[in-house]
Amino acid sequence: MQPITSWMQSYSRRQQFRRMAQSLLKERDDTLxxxxxxxxxxxxxxxxxxxxxxxQYIEARRSTRAHEGRRRRLPA
Structure with a gap:
């Protein structure tokens, strides 16, 4: 029974993400x-x-982008 429960949780989490992402995608790039x-x-x-x-994918991408931005601002 656990695989079904795990799949349902994954599906529910993805649906929540889909609603959030679709809302964010309506915004302008500078707002994003x-x-x-x-x-x-x-x-x-x-x-x-x-x-x-x-x-997790989005948060990892945000973290990578923030790290790269800090690296570019540091004096060489």
Whole structure:
């Protein structure tokens, strides 16, 4: 019974993410940027297999982008 429960939880989490992402994708790119999101990352996360956690993917992308931004601002 656990695999079904696990799948249902994954599906529910993906549906929550889908609603959030669709709402965010209605915003302008500069607004998304201010919120720390990137349109391409959101669209990519919507196409991930259901077994992949879209929220973890988005957070990893945000973290990577923030780290790269800090690295670029540091003096060489």
């Amino acid at each position: 940027s201010d919120l720390g999101y990137d349109r391409h990352d959101l669209e990519g996360a919507l196409h991930l297999p259901i077994r992949k956690d879209a929220l």
